[in-house]
Amino acid sequence: MDADGETTEGIPAQEPEGLPEAPPVAREVFGERYETAVRYTELLATAGVRRGLIGPREVPRLWDRHVLNCAVLAELLPADASLCDVGSGAGLPGIPVAMARPDVSVTLLEPLLRRTTFLEEVVRELGLDNVTVLRGRAEEMVGKLAVDVVTARAVAPMERLAGWGLPLLRPYGQMLALKGDTAEQELAESRSALAKLGAVKWTVISVGEGTLETSTRVVQVEAGESPGGVKAATRRAKAARAGRAGNKTADGRGQSRRRR
Template sequence: MDRDGTASEAPLEGPGQTPEAAGRIFGDRLPQAVRYTELLATAGVQRGLIGPREVPRLWDRHVLNCAVLAELLPADVSLCDVGSGAGLPGIPVALARPDVSVTLLEPLLRRTTFLEEVVRELGLENVTVLRGRAEETVGKLAVDVVTARAVAPLDRLAGWGMPLLRPYGQMLALKGDTAEQELTESRAALTRLGAVKWSVIGVGEGVLVTPTRVVRVEAGESPGGVKAATRRAKAARAGRGGKGGEAGGRRTGGGGRGRR
């Protein structure tokens, strides 16, 4: 209470002490990871991107949980984080792996504004922010890896993410306890979308108390299936006619290393 008897707004609780594991994962980019976590705990909460109750567990349940996804990535790949929201998992992965070119794909303006500010403040030259929907981006963006977290059920997510892959790329979806069930229910859809192999794997063993569970879907020669191939061909024709370019609205953020 204030002195005049009115209720005062309680201060936001901080994310707590930086875990020892964060130093092993982020190395010399640990200060940037700490600052990102602070931004999630302040601006992220104030703008409705992170729930206030999540702040005390930002490190374990969100930042580190996402960063260990970097274990699955080959060197120097391009990655698109679909429905990036507050930048999870894209920003932790970009911090842990500066060799990976990351595109944060997000349709909502208030979220892309937050992402732009984070990328600028952290100086992430390997990150590009792109405002748009995945289905509008097919043929305008092609990457080696697609990631997503808490975006949609696996079959729907695959319909958005698989068409953005290059041939023989992979989709990595953070799914937690529902991973096996969603994978079982989505196998027919994955086959139609050009997947040739899928599995549930754990990452962060020996680093996290609870390893992150990931559905890994590996694409064949035609990611996304026939419909995606048609959309890519249409986008290519439009590009040759001078109508290509920005995907789904606008590109903003980081440096010039983000692959188009």
């Protein structure tokens, strides 16, 4: 048992109650990983509910409102992209995207141990070789992690989320935030902050139209040459200096051992 009271012995087999069959469109979205998507949804409906990551009332609508709703983000990703899912929780949207796009390298970033334990078990059971689980906060990863795309769902208001997500982008990368009906309002309220954080373009788009009954509303933010603005650039430079200093120290120790 870990520090948060969760078992780390793996996810036992359990029959999901109230989970509907996968809709036909799931085969179109997930292709060869359709069966993997079915198993992930079953895990959300059982272990995810038991561990408090998914509300019991969400089980009947896991496919439409959660798994497929997230997977259609794959439409927006360039080939062979690297992606960080900030505040991943139960793996949404990161895991559905990883299943829909095996060419994309996905990092699930989550600060809570009980959640990263669940994510590690899910990734291992599903055999997702394009997914890495990383425990930590976004602000701690500036200068340590740089990706083409940052995603987030139900993590924080847009202005705060941008402050966490944009600094993790490579130059000219993009942040995709699932915001639903509040997308336009949150974007309007955060325009000034986005500009200060190095964003050069932002808009609200719908994905999954023609595929899902209800399309997914996404705030798409495109970064410029310096994602995260001045503060992020300073943190990245500091992290780079610390890395070089650490390498020099390690080299010095190696030389000392060799001289002996």
